[in-house]
Amino acid sequence: MPVDRKGSEVFVGKVALRSPLIIASGTWPHGPEYWRSPVTTGVGAACTKALTLHPRTGNPGIRVWETPCGLLNSIGLQNPGLEQFLMIDLPSLSSGDVEVVVNVAMETEEETGKVLAALSEKQHLLGAVELNISCPNVDGGGMAWGSDPVQAARAIRIARGNWKGPLWAKLTPQCGDISLVARAAEDAGADALVVANTWLGMAIDTNSGTPVFSRKYAGLSGPAVFPLSLRLVWEVSSAVGIPVIGCGGVSRVEDVLSMMLAGASAVEIGTFHFTDLSCFSRIEEGFLEYLSVKGYASAMELIGRGKRKVD
Amino acid sequence: MCTSGPDPTGLDQDVVLASRFSLGEKLFILTLETREMFSRVQPGQFVLLRTAAGLDPLLGRPFAICGQEGNRIEIIVAVAGRGTRLLADSALGVRLSLRGPLGNGFPESTKSRTHCLAGAVGIAPFLLARQQNGESEIHLGVPGQDWEPLVNWVSERIHGLHVYSEDGKLGNRGNPLLCLDGLDPRSDVVWACGPTGMLKAVSAVCGKRQIAAWVSLETRMACGMGGCHGCVVQTVDGPKKTCTDGPVFHSQEVLWNAS
Ligand SMILES: Cc1cc2nc3c(=O)[nH]c(=O)nc-3n(C[C@H](O)[C@H](O)[C@H](O)COP(=O)(O)OP(=O)(O)OC[C@H]3O[C@@H](n4cnc5c(N)ncnc54)[C@H](O)[C@@H]3O)c2cc1C
Ligand SMILES: Cc1cc2nc3c(=O)[nH]c(=O)nc-3n(C[C@H](O)[C@H](O)[C@H](O)COP(=O)(O)O)c2cc1C
Ligand code: FES
Numbered sequence: 352m353p354v355d356r357k358g359s360e361v362f363v364g365k366v367a368l369r370s371p372l373i374i375a376s377g378t379w380p381h382g383p384e385y386w387r388s389p390v391t392t393g394v395g396a397a398c399t400k401a402l403t404l405h406p407r408t409g410n411p412g413i414r415v416w417e418t419p420c421g422l423l424n425s426i427g428l429q430n431p432g433l434e435q436f437l438m439i440d441l442p443s444l445s446s447g448d449v450e451v452v453v454n455v456a457m458e459t460e461e462e463t464g465k466v467l468a469a470l471s472e473k474q475h476l477l478g479a480v481e482l483n484i485s486c487p488n489v490d491g492g493g494m495a496w497g498s499d500p501v502q503a504a505r506a507i508r509i510a511r512g513n514w515k516g517p518l519w520a521k522l523t524p525q526c527g528d529i530s531l532v533a534r535a536a537e538d539a540g541a542d543a544l545v546v547a548n549t550w551l552g553m554a555i556d557t558n559s560g561t562p563v564f565s566r567k568y569a570g571l572s573g574p575a576v577f578p579l580s581l582r583l584v585w586e587v588s589s590a591v592g593i594p595v596i597g598c599g600g601v602s603r604v605e606d607v608l609s610m611m612l613a614g615a616s617a618v619e620i621g622t623f624h625f626t627d628l629s630c631f632s633r634i635e636e637g638f639l640e641y642l643s644v645k646g647y648a649s650a651m652e653l654i655g656r657g658k659r660k661v662d
Numbered sequence: 663m664c665t666s667g668p669d670p671t672g673l674d675q676d677v678v679l680a681s682r683f684s685l686g687e688k689l690f691i692l693t694l695e696t697r698e699m700f701s702r703v704q705p706g707q708f709v710l711l712r713t714a715a716g717l718d719p720l721l722g723r724p725f726a727i728c729g730q731e732g733n734r735i736e737i738i739v740a741v742a743g744r745g746t747r748l749l750a751d752s753a754l755g756v757r758l759s760l761r762g763p764l765g766n767g768f769p770e771s772t773k774s775r776t777h778c779l780a781g782a783v784g785i786a787p788f789l790l791a792r793q794q795n796g797e798s799e800i801h802l803g804v805p806g807q808d809w810e811p812l813v814n815w816v817s818e819r820i821h822g823l824h825v826y827s828e829d830g831k832l833g834n835r836g837n838p839l840l841c842l843d844g845l846d847p848r849s850d851v852v853w854a855c856g857p858t859g860m861l862k863a864v865s866a867v868c869g870k871r872q873i874a875a876w877v878s879l880e881t882r883m884a885c886g887m888g889g890c891h892g893c894v895v896q897t898v899d900g901p902k903k904t905c906t907d908g909p910v911f912h913s914q915e916v917l918w919n920a921s
Binding site (some may be wrong): 392406573574 | 669670671673674712717718719720721722759763807882884885886887888889890891892893894896900901906920
């Protein structure tokens with residue numbers, strides 16, 4: 352029997368998503384067939400690979416390394432740049448049936464300004480911009496923007512000045528007290544916060560005796576980090592009034608429910624779909640079943656409910 | 663963990679380990695029964711395979727498909743680490759998670775003769791090529807006598823197999839590159855699969871002699887479907903993904919000295 356998927360709709364501010372599940376940036380192919388039914392069953396939105404003004408070739412050497420229940424990556428924002436993205440990628444991605452969230456890597460003020468000004472011309476094709484102030488795998492910019500409240504606020508203000516549509520800021524765990532960064536991003540005009548990007552880690556190849564990655568450190572993701580991300584979601588959603596999107600290690604319906612009970616309005620999944628492509632449709636089905644068994648009329652009723660009894 | 667839900671991309675499915683044939687402690691032929699029948703697999707195409715239970719290992723391991731019949735496919739698994747050990751030790755009848763078939767295989771050629779050069783388990787795509795079309799010349803190089811069970815097993819399937827070993831105890835002394843001396847660039851094309859050092863050497867010789875050569879590369883992978891940019895190789899046309907642009911590339915396209 353076909354599953355009735357109504358009822359899992361959520362709102363991230365003004366952005367309506369037919370499901371709370373979002374495909375995390377940098378993990379999903381840009382081929383148009385991956386952005387439409389049937390592949391997108393269970394998916395509410397999908398984030399593009401990080402976009403920069405000019406093409407980037409990414410990092411040399413080994414880029415992915417499995418860890419127990421996790422994955423270290425050092426991709427380095429490889430992407431074809433704004434011109435090709437606008438000409439080839441965006442028209443085909445936006446012809447699909449999920450909201451397109453364009454992940455914009457924060458570079459210099461001038462570069463990011465140009466990218467966002469160009470995206471503004473195509474605002475009708477986008478659900479939101481996800482401003483990446485949290486990439487651990489590049490020098491200059493990247494995570495440095497998100498690592499303290501002053502820099503984060505500056506980045507958001509630059510973005511806000513060039514993009515009037517929904518603006519999500521993707522935070523990094525590498526930032527001291529994340530609630531301070533979160534509040535600064537809210538005050539500077541972010542519409543929602545994505546919590547969070549990868550955790551800085553490392554691997555050493557014991558055969559060669561040297562670090563695996565050319566940049567030594569790399570970003571850890573996947574089920575291994577889930578409890579860490581959940582704690583951040585709880586903290587951030589307690590600190591701000593804007594919606595929070597949970598991200599990091601989600602692999603089961605229980606993880607989605609936990610993130611939402613902790614205060615997330617929606618949840619991103621990246622690494623786990625490398626393991627199991629059916630996760631979106633399967634998790635959404637489990638999610639709907641939970642709502643029905645527990646007697647919730649809408650997914651929105653779940654958001655932050657875990658806090659009411661505790662905080 | 664349940665991984666049995668229908669996958670809307672059609673790429674993921676659970677398969678059953680139908681048989682295992684041992685060619686030594688660290689080398690196995692696995693037959694996998696797929697639920698959905700694959701369309702005709704090209705030699706060089708691969709699958710990502712992992713044990714279905716649990717989250718560790720998290721990622722599928724890449725293996726070239728070496729045989730296809732009905733809804734059964736065959737792979738050769740050389741135990742290299744934890745993931746391959748777990749797959750090789752899996753009980754018969756157990757479910758494994760498979761993503762595939764993935765990538766682009768060796769291209770059909772209009773040249774009159776294809777010469778396939780394999781290093782050890784790099785023979786896998788050429789077993790499939792021979793199953794589909796009996797025409798090619800196949801050259802298998804192995805490090806030494808320990809590999810006799812593989813050589814014998816392959817010899818039963820590939821009549822006229824040319825064998826090489828460094829010490830000459832199995833077949834000819836040397837390696838499959840020896841066969842390149844006699845090739846004619848006008849009529850011959852080379853396919854190669856094996857360790858990167860061998861592929862680089864094939865590329866150097868074929869480049870110099872203007873023989874068209876295609877090589878199947880190995881890189882680490884996460885998604886296998888072009889999403890993660892984890893498997894990139896540097897080429898004359900910029901970075902390319904081994905999983906979707908390859909794993910088979912023209913040898914002169916690859917920048918062998920770029921890391
Ligand atoms: C396109 C392709 C086809 C292949 N075909 C075959 C085949 O037919 N038969 C066969 O025995 N092997 C094949 N390999 C190599 C095989 O995938 C690796 O030996 C295997 O992934 C090692 O996994 P492990 O967990 O045992 O080793 P570990 O070293 O513990 O693995 C750790 C991580 O590194 C990755 N990794 C390690 N070595 C390699 C490698 N050489 N290539 C790619 N990833 C690696 C693993 O996948 C895993 O993610 C192929 C590789 C590729 C890319
Ligand atoms: C291979 C890979 C590439 C990534 N690329 C990006 C990127 O381009 N931009 C970004 O904001 N996050 C990127 N990320 C981070 C993910 O979007 C996500 O925040 C992180 O992996 C945690 O979620 P997960 O555990 O569900 O994967 C990448 C992650 C991986 C594994
Ligand atoms: S393995 Fe993910 S892009 Fe190739």
